[in-house]
Amino acid sequence: MRSEPVVQVQALVKRYGTKTAVNGLDLVAQAGVTAVLGPNGAGKTSTIETCEGYRKPDGGTVRVLGLDPIREAAALRPRIGVMLQSGGVYSGARADEMLRHVAKLHAHPLDVDALIERLGLGSCGRTAYRRLSGGQQQRLALAMAVVGRPELVFLDEPTAGLDPQARRATWDLVRDLRTDGVSVILTTHYMDEAEQLADDVAIIDTGRVIAQGSPEELCRGGAENTLRFTGRPGLDVASLLKALPEDCTAAELTPGSYRVVGKVDPQLLATVTSWCAQHGVMPDRISVERHTLEDVFLELTGKELRS
Amino acid sequence: MTAISTYAPKPGAAPLFRMIGAQAALETKMLLRNGEQLLLTVVIPTLLLVLFSSVDVVDTGSGKSVDFLAPGILALAVMSTAFTGQAIATGFERRYGVLKRLAASPLPRWGLMAAKTVSVLVTEVLQVVLLTVIAFALGWSPQGNPLAVLLLLILGTAAFSGLGLLMAGTLKAEATLAAANLVFLLLLVGGGVVVPLDKFPSGAEDVLGLLPISALSEGLRDVLQHGAGMPWGNLGILAVWAVLGLAAAGKFFRWE
Numbered sequence: 001m002r003s004e005p006v007v008q009v010q011a012l013v014k015r016y017g018t019k020t021a022v023n024g025l026d027l028v029a030q031a032g033v034t035a036v037l038g039p040n041g042a043g044k045t046s047t048i049e050t051c052e053g054y055r056k057p058d059g060g061t062v063r064v065l066g067l068d069p070i071r072e073a074a075a076l077r078p079r080i081g082v083m084l085q086s087g088g089v090y091s092g093a094r095a096d097e098m099l100r101h102v103a104k105l106h107a108h109p110l111d112v113d114a115l116i117e118r119l120g121l122g123s124c125g126r127t128a129y130r131r132l133s134g135g136q137q138q139r140l141a142l143a144m145a146v147v148g149r150p151e152l153v154f155l156d157e158p159t160a161g162l163d164p165q166a167r168r169a170t171w172d173l174v175r176d177l178r179t180d181g182v183s184v185i186l187t188t189h190y191m192d193e194a195e196q197l198a199d200d201v202a203i204i205d206t207g208r209v210i211a212q213g214s215p216e217e218l219c220r221g222g223a224e225n226t227l228r229f230t231g232r233p234g235l236d237v238a239s240l241l242k243a244l245p246e247d248c249t250a251a252e253l254t255p256g257s258y259r260v261v262g263k264v265d266p267q268l269l270a271t272v273t274s275w276c277a278q279h280g281v282m283p284d285r286i287s288v289e290r291h292t293l294e295d296v297f298l299e300l301t302g303k304e305l306r307s
Numbered sequence: 308m309t310a311i312s313t314y315a316p317k318p319g320a321a322p323l324f325r326m327i328g329a330q331a332a333l334e335t336k337m338l339l340r341n342g343e344q345l346l347l348t349v350v351i352p353t354l355l356l357v358l359f360s361s362v363d364v365v366d367t368g369s370g371k372s373v374d375f376l377a378p379g380i381l382a383l384a385v386m387s388t389a390f391t392g393q394a395i396a397t398g399f400e401r402r403y404g405v406l407k408r409l410a411a412s413p414l415p416r417w418g419l420m421a422a423k424t425v426s427v428l429v430t431e432v433l434q435v436v437l438l439t440v441i442a443f444a445l446g447w448s449p450q451g452n453p454l455a456v457l458l459l460l461i462l463g464t465a466a467f468s469g470l471g472l473l474m475a476g477t478l479k480a481e482a483t484l485a486a487a488n489l490v491f492l493l494l495l496v497g498g499g500v501v502v503p504l505d506k507f508p509s510g511a512e513d514v515l516g517l518l519p520i521s522a523l524s525e526g527l528r529d530v531l532q533h534g535a536g537m538p539w540g541n542l543g544i545l546a547v548w549a550v551l552g553l554a555a556a557g558k559f560f561r562w563e
Contacts, residue, residue, distance in 0.1 A: 017319030052411055054563075074415060078320040082411040087404030090337050097333075104329040105412050114311045144408070180314040305433040 005030050006065060006152050006183045007051055013059030014046045015206075021046040023207030024060070033174060033184045035194035037293075038077070038204035039301050044187040045085065047204065048154055051185070052082050063151060078106065081145035081153040088141055095124040095132065095140045099147060115143050119169060129267035135166045142170060146177065153177065155186040159193060191294040201293065205301045218296050225264040226295065227272060229283035230257050232236060236279070243275045244268070264288050320413030327520075330422030335429050338396065345492070348387045348434060356380045356438060359501050360445045368503060370532070377442040377449070378527035379500040382463065384434040386498075389427050389464045391491045394471035397423070398483035401475060406562045416562075420472075427464060427513055435460075438502065448529060450534035456527060462545035463523040469552020470519070476560030494520040519548040 007029040014022035022043040027036075038044045049055045050062050053069035053076065062069055065108045067076045089098050096116055103109035119139045124132055134141070138158065145153050155174075159167045161191055174197050188194055193202050202212040211218060233255035238263050240250050240260075248262030260272060269288065276283045318390050320326065338344050359365060359371040367375035409419055439447075474483050496502060500519030504512050515521050526541030 054407065054410070077319040077411060078413040079316075080411070082408065084404055084408055088408030089403070090333070090405055091399065091403055092340050093333070097336075101329060101333050102412060105321050105326050105414050107321050108317040110311055110314070111309065114309060118311060146314065148413070149314065149317040151318055169319050177314050180316075182314050182316055 004066060006167060007034075007185060008063040009047065009051070009060070010048065010062075011060035012050060012057055012062060014043070014055060015049060015058050021207055022050070022151070025204070025208050027202055027209050027212070029183070029185055029202075030200065031181075032199035033197050034200045034202065035189045035198035036185065036202050037189075037191070037194055037297060042204045042301075043207040044204055045156060046207075048156055048185065048187060052080070052154055053077070078148065079151050081148060081150035083155045083158055083183065084147040085139045085156045086137075086141075088144070088243070089129045089137070091130040092128050094126055094128060095121050095136065098129065099140065099143050101146045103147045108149055109147050112147065115147060118173070119143050120166075123268050135162050136160060137196075138162055139166060139170070142173065145171070146182070150182065152183045152185070155184060157166045157187055157189065159188070159190065167193075191292065191297060195293050203297060203300055210300050211296070215293055219293060225261070225288065227260040227262075227264050227268065227286070227288050228258065229272070229276075229286040231276065231281040231283055232256060235281060239279075240272070240275055243271055245271075308562075323415075323418065327418050327422045327425070328416045328421060330409075331425035331429070331459060334396075334422055334426035338392065338426065341396075344392050344396065348384065348430060349437065350390055352380050352384045352434065353441060355383070355501060356441055357445070360442075365502055366506075371443055371446060371448075373445045373447045374449075374532045375436070376501060376502070378531045379448045379524040380438055380442075381435060381460070382498070382520060382524035382527055383495060383500045384438060385460060385463045385523060386433060386467050386494060387491065388430045389467035391487045392430075392471075393427055393468060393486050394487040395425065396476045397472060397475035398478065398480040398487075401561070401563065402480035404563070410562055418544040424464075424468065431460070431464065432482040437550065449531040451530035452536065453556065455530045455535075455537050456557060458542060459523060459526045459530070459545070462542055462549055463519065466519040466523075466545045466548035466552055469549055469554075469556050470521060472560060473552055476556060476562075494518060499524040510532065517544060519545055522548075 004027045007027065009025055009027040012022050012025040013020070025043065025047060027047065036044050036048070046055060050057055051064050051069055053073045056070060064076060065079055069076055071074065100112050101115065103112050119142065121136065121139055121143065124136055127138065132287070138161070142155065142158055145155065159170050162170065171193070178182055186197070198215060200212065201215055201218055202209050204210070235252065235258065237250050237252055241248070244250060244260065245262060245268065248260055248268070250258065250260045253259050260268070262268065273283060327525065356376055359376050363372070410416060471487070474487060497515050498514070498518050500520065504515055504521060504525065507515060516525065522541040522544035526538040529535040529538045531542070
């Protein structure tokens with residue numbers, strides 16, 4: 001599958017007025033599923049929308065399937081599928097009506113009835129788009145992105161606000177697309193979604209890619225592991241640190257929830273439990289785990305809330 | 308029902324005429340399904356035609372009042388569809404991301420605009436047929452050259468479409484909704500639709516005569532009521548509005 005990259009972004013700059021949303025971003029996405037992660041305002045949507053031909057770069061170059069998304073839009077558009085973050089449908093149109101319409105704009109569309117069935121949109125009946133539930137609207141937008149049998153699909157937060165069943169249905173569809181050779185670029189806030197679906201993850205912050213690799217590569221990031229436990233809030237972390245080997249760190253992440261990061265071995269576990277015994281702490285839910293993508297993400301992008 | 312056997316890529320745009328046809332059909336369906344739009348494009352013109360023809364509310368000069376009113380109501384029908392209806396619908400399509408989503412489809416932007424024009428023309432044909440039948444039932448006896456009427460209707464549509472799209476593509480959807488309805492009302496009163504322009508003071512009459520609605524209603528009246536030849540003056544006014552409106556819409560229209 002490693003042939004020509006499906007998306008090549010080089011030194012992309014995108015400004016809105018005085019605000020720089022994308023600041024010299026480089027991103028290469030190969031065939032397969034690429035997840036783009038980042039805090040709100042990191043530049044995910046700006047980057048995706050530049051790839052889709054909606055925004056003109058203020059600097060750098062963008063190639064999608066080898067084409068310039070603006071100058072070669074006419075050649076590119078039939079080959080890509082787009083799911084916007086929201087909207088995109090006539091408020092008075094029915095789900096099947098809109099999907100049939102998008103199918104008609106393509107030469108070899110999927111079977112609309114089968115796709116409706118697949119995504120559980122059959123129950124929408126004669127309901128107008130504006131009266132569909134948020135989940136139904138999302139699934140319709142997803143169906144519209146794939147109905148034209150594109151080579152590459154852009155999904156901007158495809159499962160935001162979906163219930164667990166609808167989320168699984170979306171994941172299953174993305175997996176089927178991948179199996180059948182359709183490439184997918186998706187943005188998401190859900191780390192498990194990226195871990196489950198993506199061959200490749202790019203983490204974006206303040207308009208640049210700050211890490212990229214397979215979920216495994218990103219999680220391996222260093223040989224360090226994590227030990228977590230819960231106890232009563234406000235334990236003396238400094239005293240715990242003193243008991244630990246020098247290269248370890250310890251922190252109270254949220255009140256009562258502690259994390260020790262370092263080379264986790266039986267000796268370390270014993271050190272932590274004996275420190276707890278000395279301090280009269282029952283280390284509830286003590287666990288040893290590899291890094292999750294969420295840890296990597298929070299480490300790279302910080303924990304403060306973004307506006 | 309058969310399940311989907313493969314999602315394997317097989318991309319391609321449908322033939323252009325089929326895309327534009329499908330788009331025009333959908334746009335027309337959306338318009339005919341929308342109650343507010345039908346009120347504007349069908350109910351109001353029909354009511355005004357029937358009411359003012361049968362009840363002597365305004366002094367429409369000598370002759371049958373339907374002969375004065377029918378051309379004005381036809382002009383109003385064109386304005387309601389090409390300007391008010393199109394502005395409001397397009398404004399909300401822009402607001403709800405419909406235009407944005409379609410811009411990523413194989414349908415080119417000019418194709419979308421062509422489809423909108425076809426949809427407007429189809430609606431106008433339906434309006435003209437309906438209003439003509441009603442006018443005949445009310446005793447209308449039209450004169451003049453059908454070609455001149457057709458030319459007026461087409462230039463009027465172009466002028467109002469340009470202005471409607473300019474509004475839809477630059478203002479917020481709610482502002483477009485309010486402004487388009489207000490303009491509709493003002494031009495209904497001051498554009499020679501049901502109130503003869505010579506009821507206004509002469510200075511005002513001269514200015515009002517330059518409005519696209521006045522050019523259209525007076526032009527249609529010259530031909531259909533008075534049997535005039537080509538109403539070049541009014542056609543010229545409409546052509547200027549069409550060029551200015553469409554050029555400004557082309558320059559300032561924002562798709563999101």
